[in-house]
Amino acid sequence: MTARRLTRGALIGSALLTATFLLLPVMVIIPMSFSDSSMLQFPPQQWSLRWYENFFTSPTWIESAWVSLRVALLVTVSSVVLGTLAALGLVRGRLPFRSLLTALVLAPIIVPYVIIGLAVYAVSLQLGLTETTVGFVAVHTALAVPYVAINVAAALFGFDRRLELAAMNLGAGPVTTFFRITLPLIAPSMLAGALFAFVISWDEVVTSIFLSGPQMTTLPVRMWSGVRVSVDPTVAAISSLLLLMTLTMFTVAGVARLVRRRRARPSVQEEA
Amino acid sequence: MTALTGSAAAPPEAPQPVGHARPGTRASWRERLALDGWGGLTLPLIAYLLVVFVVPLAIIFSRSFTDPTLGLDNYRAFFGSPVYLNVLVNTFVTALLVTGVTLLIGYPYAYLMTLASPFWRSVLLVVVLVPFWTSLLVRSFALVLLLGNTGVINQTLLALGVIDEPLALMRNFVGVTIGMVQVLLPFLVLPLYASMRAIDLRLVQAAEGLGARPAYAFWRIFVPLTIPGVAAGLLLVFIQSLGFYITPALLGGPGNIMLGELIVQQVSAVLRWGFAAALAAILLVTTMLLLATVNRFVDLRRHLGVDR
Numbered sequence: 001m002t003a004r005r006l007t008r009g010a011l012i013g014s015a016l017l018t019a020t021f022l023l024l025p026v027m028v029i030i031p032m033s034f035s036d037s038s039m040l041q042f043p044p045q046q047w048s049l050r051w052y053e054n055f056f057t058s059p060t061w062i063e064s065a066w067v068s069l070r071v072a073l074l075v076t077v078s079s080v081v082l083g084t085l086a087a088l089g090l091v092r093g094r095l096p097f098r099s100l101l102t103a104l105v106l107a108p109i110i111v112p113y114v115i116i117g118l119a120v121y122a123v124s125l126q127l128g129l130t131e132t133t134v135g136f137v138a139v140h141t142a143l144a145v146p147y148v149a150i151n152v153a154a155a156l157f158g159f160d161r162r163l164e165l166a167a168m169n170l171g172a173g174p175v176t177t178f179f180r181i182t183l184p185l186i187a188p189s190m191l192a193g194a195l196f197a198f199v200i201s202w203d204e205v206v207t208s209i210f211l212s213g214p215q216m217t218t219l220p221v222r223m224w225s226g227v228r229v230s231v232d233p234t235v236a237a238i239s240s241l242l243l244l245m246t247l248t249m250f251t252v253a254g255v256a257r258l259v260r261r262r263r264a265r266p267s268v269q270e271e272a
Numbered sequence: 273m274t275a276l277t278g279s280a281a282a283p284p285e286a287p288q289p290v291g292h293a294r295p296g297t298r299a300s301w302r303e304r305l306a307l308d309g310w311g312g313l314t315l316p317l318i319a320y321l322l323v324v325f326v327v328p329l330a331i332i333f334s335r336s337f338t339d340p341t342l343g344l345d346n347y348r349a350f351f352g353s354p355v356y357l358n359v360l361v362n363t364f365v366t367a368l369l370v371t372g373v374t375l376l377i378g379y380p381y382a383y384l385m386t387l388a389s390p391f392w393r394s395v396l397l398v399v400v401l402v403p404f405w406t407s408l409l410v411r412s413f414a415l416v417l418l419l420g421n422t423g424v425i426n427q428t429l430l431a432l433g434v435i436d437e438p439l440a441l442m443r444n445f446v447g448v449t450i451g452m453v454q455v456l457l458p459f460l461v462l463p464l465y466a467s468m469r470a471i472d473l474r475l476v477q478a479a480e481g482l483g484a485r486p487a488y489a490f491w492r493i494f495v496p497l498t499i500p501g502v503a504a505g506l507l508l509v510f511i512q513s514l515g516f517y518i519t520p521a522l523l524g525g526p527g528n529i530m531l532g533e534l535i536v537q538q539v540s541a542v543l544r545w546g547f548a549a550a551l552a553a554i555l556l557v558t559t560m561l562l563l564a565t566v567n568r569f570v571d572l573r574r575h576l577g578v579d580r
């Protein structure tokens with residue numbers, strides 16, 4: 001009995017250390033971003049908002065934030081469309097070389113981003129696609145699309161096709177059935193996939209480093225040059241803002257899940 | 273979550289989807305290549321990936337044999353130079369160490385998640401998910417602020433009088449390891465927790481009921497059942513470590529460059545395209561071999577669905 005309690009204590013202790021290790025970096029950056037000094041300090045000697053001001057009043061920072069947002073939104077749309085279609089095809093279709101094609105769809109997850117970046121950069125240089133929205137969107141879509149496909153495919157595997165049969169039996173054509181029955185049922189997974197796609201594009205540094213240049217740069221790449229050369233405290237402010245975004249997203253998702261669970265019948269179990 | 277090939281319904285030997293499968297009859301070529309309306313929906317993405325992903329990769333690999341001269345010069349340059357071989361060794365050693373440390377701290381964490389009450393379980397889950405969803409760049413940068421000579425940890429220890437001069441926690445092997453473990457830990461914990469959750473804990477109880485000591489039951493019953501999850505998580509972490517760029521570039525020093533950094537350096541600083549392409553080919557082939565090897569023993573696709 002005491003041995004068991006001891007093990008449990010050790011487990012909890014180690015988990016506490018791990019949790020600190022996981023959260024400390026994210027938590028320390030927020031107070032540091034309010035430092036008045038141009039050297040990042042913890043705890044700050046003098047508090048100020050100057051680095052936030054620096055971000056919001058600097059045309060270059062804001063410009064790259066817009067670039068990132070524009071790219072991420074386009075990537076979200078294109079990867080949701082391509083990924084959903086592919087998932088429908090892979091799960092329901094009759095398809096030659098199925099496992100090969102599945103591997104191809106998943107491959108961008110496995111291949112290191114440095115390699116993808118290098119390969120795409122070489123081609124983009126030839127085609128004049130570096131520093132263009134098209135170039136960024138094209139690459140990020142390839143990186144994001146597997147996650148949409150995975151999410152939607154998971155929904156399709158858990159799908160009760162009798163619902164579609166019932167609709168067709170009641171006189172709905174295939175198109176009506178798809179838009180009235182199938183689509184609403186896979187919509188939550190498409191949304192989850194869209195969220196993934198947005199975050200992947202919004203965060204992506206490695207492939208973007210290759211495609212960026214003085215004419216056009218995404219926010220993460222500008223942050224990257226801001227910490228690479230000398231530590232620019234503006235990056236701490238932006239990081240805190242991004243962190244706030246993440247936490248807001250979590251809270252919203254959590255609340256939405258709670259609401260949905262309240263509405264759903266208690267028998268409906270939800271995936272954690 | 274159980275990815276595309278949770279198509280446990282369609283095993284690799286029988287590529288036809290459920291409903292079309294006619295056991296006992298050997299499909300003709302015409303039948304094998306048949307594509308129906310649903311299957312056709314896959315084509316836009318396939319075409320897209322061919323253009324944006326496969327063709328560029330093929331081009332870059334061909335360049336590793338043709339740029340600047342036709343032949344194996346780039347590979348010879350790599351394998352003939354101790355400097356570059358060192359980078360390869362360093363990459364593998366770092367990746368192995370990172371993977372090991374990740375398992376060491378990730379396993380107990382995931383195990384505690386399975387034991388905890390629903391409330392604490394979600395707390396533990398959020399602790400893993402928050403960094404998971406936080407930008408990799410932000411986390412690496414935050415680690416710079418923590419580990420640097422004037423960073424939070426050194427300042428605190430100095431102020432407390434524990435140390436007299438700052439510890440070298442960054443710009444070296446230690447920094448890279450700490451950073452990569454911090455970044456990659458969720459990739460182990462999440463699949464591991466998913467696989468642990470699927471284990472029937474009554475099996476362990478049964479072993480204990482039959483007289484096994486708890487530790488014995490844990491090692492003989494629970495741990496073996498988690499091996500597929502462990503293997504998947506380890507592979508995920510290891511493969512990502514091999515190709516890492518951002519974290520080692522920020523936290524590492526000149527003495528411990530990794531392959532990813534070398535690739536970027538060769539293209540952006542010295543414009544040695546062919547050589548960079550050869551490095552990329554070496555990295556990719558290694559990754560694929562690893563994947564294929566582990567795939568023989570573990571159904572990876574079932575476990576790879578969780579990552580990002």
